[in-house]
Amino acid sequence: MYRLIFPLLISLSLAVLPVCGPGSEPLETPDSNLDYYGSTPPVNYLLGDFSPASHPLFVRLDRVNIPTGGRTIYLRKETADALGRMYAAFQKDHPDVEFWITSGTRNFRAQRGIWEAKWNGSRKVGGQKLNETIADPEQRALKILEYSSMPGTSRHHWGTDFDVNKLTNGYYKSGPGKILYDWMVANGGRYGFCQPYTAGRTSGYFEERWHWTYLPLARRFTKDWQRMVADRYPAGKNFAGSKGAGDLAPIYVESINPACQ
Numbered sequence: 127m128y129r130l131i132f133p134l135l136i137s138l139s140l141a142v143l144p145v146c147g148p149g150s151e152p153l154e155t156p157d158s159n160l161d162y163y164g165s166t167p168p169v170n171y172l173l174g175d176f177s178p179a180s181h182p183l184f185v186r187l188d189r190v191n192i193p194t195g196g197r198t199i200y201l202r203k204e205t206a207d208a209l210g211r212m213y214a215a216f217q218k219d220h221p222d223v224e225f226w227i228t229s230g231t232r233n234f235r236a237q238r239g240i241w242e243a244k245w246n247g248s249r250k251v252g253g254q255k256l257n258e259t260i261a262d263p264e265q266r267a268l269k270i271l272e273y274s275s276m277p278g279t280s281r282h283h284w285g286t287d288f289d290v291n292k293l294t295n296g297y298y299k300s301g302p303g304k305i306l307y308d309w310m311v312a313n314g315g316r317y318g319f320c321q322p323y324t325a326g327r328t329s330g331y332f333e334e335r336w337h338w339t340y341l342p343l344a345r346r347f348t349k350d351w352q353r354m355v356a357d358r359y360p361a362g363k364n365f366a367g368s369k370g371a372g373d374l375a376p377i378y379v380e381s382i383n384p385a386c387q
């Protein structure tokens with residue numbers, strides 16, 4: 127009987143594992159032991175209204191031997207510690223496959239720069255200058271929101287989220303990109319990492335195979351954003367299109383892979 131029941135239990139428990147992969151057993155989040163915000167007021171932190179370069183809870187990745195392709199990139203120390211452990215394990219399994227961090231913490235000002243460049247046409251979106259092709263503010267925002275956040279709503283504000291290697295889904299469908307992606311899906315959860323923008327969701331940003339989040343901190347920041355920021359967004363911090371499109375913000379913060387919630 128035991129021989130029959132035991133494999134059944136194993137297969138049942140595998141069936142309910144989260145999307146992040148078989149290595150993603152739920153992590154205990156020791157809320158009371160973590161300093162989530164330091165001396166930055168939580169609402170300012172959640173909106174990205176601070177400088178990671180001068181925030182004592184952040185670290186520069188090249189100083190902790192995480193490759194950045196020469197870029198200056200900051201993450202929370204806890205995120206960088208876990209990322210360093212994951213990178214070492216990946217290198218051990220795949221010494222010939224390149225791994226680097228392309229983007230980490232971006233504050234409100236940096237995200238506003240990206241958003242407004244797309245809004246006013248100085249950066250093309252899908253080959254178009256959106257200021258010329260989409261007049262309606264909400265429709266223009268929805269186009270940008272396929273892949274870019276409104277300032278004040280990006281998970282990149284929190285020091286928990288980063289982009290690896292290349293920012294196209296196609297890169298992760300063959301060759302070294304596929305090796306890296308498959309490995310992260312299988313093993314990232316062991317280190318606390320999860321892909322928030324998976325395929326198959328019905329709202330929010332499009333699939334991003336390059337974007338990963340550190341759950342032990344980000345779970346709390348997601349909840350705090352919904353509790354403290356959603357009702358007041360954009361909280362007086364205006365940017366191009368914020369009046370016409372600001373109401374869309376909570377949908378994009380909430381529409382993540384259920385395994386990352």
Ligand SMILES: [Zn+2]
Nearest residue numbers: 282288289337
């Ligand atoms: Zn990203």
